[in-house]
Amino acid sequence: NAGVTQTPKFQVLKTGQSMTLQCAQDMNHEYMSWYRQDPGMGLRLIHYSVGAGITDQGEVPNGYNVSRSTTEDFPLRLLSAAPSQTSVYFCATSVDRVSYNSPLHFGNGTRLTVT
């Protein structure tokens, strides 16, 4: 039972490069989301999805794209990386879309550095 799996664990990009952060879950959770964690800023929500084919913006969506074609996967795309996107990125899931009283399950994160 893998839970929430994020790949890669570490990534270094040059300014302007693009990449996709992967998130996969095997718990059949409907809700999936992406957070970034920065020193002194806490965790901030980037994008989220309440089911396959449905996505919405969070607090800091600019510079990021998402899609949800399957229940299991929720990739986060950086189209043109900027140094301000240097951060630790976490994928988090929850069992259902309508009950917001379900706890979040987090992956182990992707540490991204943009030079």
Next chain:
Amino acid sequence: KQEVTQIPAALSVPEGENLVLNCSFTDSAIYNLQWFRQDPGKGLTSLLLIQSSQREQTSGRLNASLDKSSGRSTLYIAASQPGDSATYLCAVRPGGNTPLVFGKGTRLSVIA
């Protein structure tokens, strides 16, 4: 706008001590409050979730309380152990369809 504050930012205690971690929030109209634990280089692990209608939740040596009127929650850890060393984060959900608002955490060190 809801804001969540955790004081102190860091705390060091000897093994075996009972301790309390504090979380305060600016708007008392919340849907629920969650406590998480984060180990270095790892993701967050959900510890306890308190719904707005509840006053407390317990899991093993952990007890979380909620006082909405005063905008406060506490996480009580009984008989602390070195394995409890981690960063503890508090998060508030302002409404049913709103994202969690996180505090910046309290880094706990339990010294053997």
